Amino acid sequence: MTNTASPLDRPIWHSLTGRHAALAIGDALAVRFRPEVNLFGAAVDASPAACAALAALIEEGGTLGVLEAESVPPLPGTVVVSERRIDQMVATRLNRAARGVDMVPLGDVDADEMLALATLTAPGPFFGSTHRQGGYVGVRRHGRLVAMAGERMKVAGFSEISAVCTHPDHRGQGFARALMEAVLAPLLERGEGVFLHTYPDNPAVALYRALGFAVRRQMTYTVVARG
Structure with missing residues (x-):
């Protein structure tokens, strides 16, 4: 979860902090699409503070999708529903x-x-x-x-x-x-x-x-x- 050279390595973060900022909720540490739009979210980096901020954006009983070039660190207070490799x-x-x-x-x-x-x-x-x-x-x-x-x-x-x-x-x-x-x-x-x-x-x-x-x-x- 580092900000790598290509925005395609972190498409959720770069979408939500760029061209789709109007559809985002969150702050400088973590953002996600509004729940009625999509389940995707991303943290600015893999720090404990950023991971906690991302977890806080999940509504009670809700889910969050994270798409990264690297594996996602544990988000506090959450359980992993699924994790798969996917081709871009x-x-x-x-x-x-x-x-x-x-x-x-x-x-x-x-x-x-x-x-x-x-x-x-x-x-x-x-x-x-x-x-x-x-x-x-x-x-x-x-x-x-x-x-x-x-x-x-x-x-x-x-x-x-x-x-x-x-x-x-x-x-x-x-x-x-x-x-x-x-x-x-x-x-x-x-x-x-x-x-x-x-x-x-x-x-x-x-x-x-x-x-x-x-x-x-x-x-x-x-x-x-x-x-």
Whole structure:
């Protein structure tokens, strides 16, 4: 939990103290996304004071997700729910191949449907206001939201793509690739790199590589709970 050269080594800290500061709560020692936005938080360093400050940001009965290049020191008053190694992948170019798919922008009026789709498909942590972290697009069939993708953490020069998911009844139609291309293209065109996080055994890794992503490094993803 040191402030290393690349903001991608500490994406939560650099997102919350930079481009996503408006969505943060905390202080100079520790910050986290507001609980309705996401579960991620980070401490300024591994000192006991910073770890205690981060633990204090966990609501009673709540959880906190920490994503670091290094393992997380124990946070006082918490228990580790899970800890796994996770791949961080980065793309600085896009290999286009998707067929045309009609898409719509998503926002506050779609929040309930977005949460329902994410809860069903489990693409990663997603809360009622997660969509406020960045632009989201979706695919509707007969008025129903069946697929979506959007942006999550943002650090200097990079945006994260996340919540790529498709309803089980509508898979195999190329929606995931089309949506990812739609999110990636404008970011890359304005000079940003794009990153994502995935478990190495995720079947979607083949799609990510086909789009132009490559593994940058392994990270440690830890979820802790107050208890």
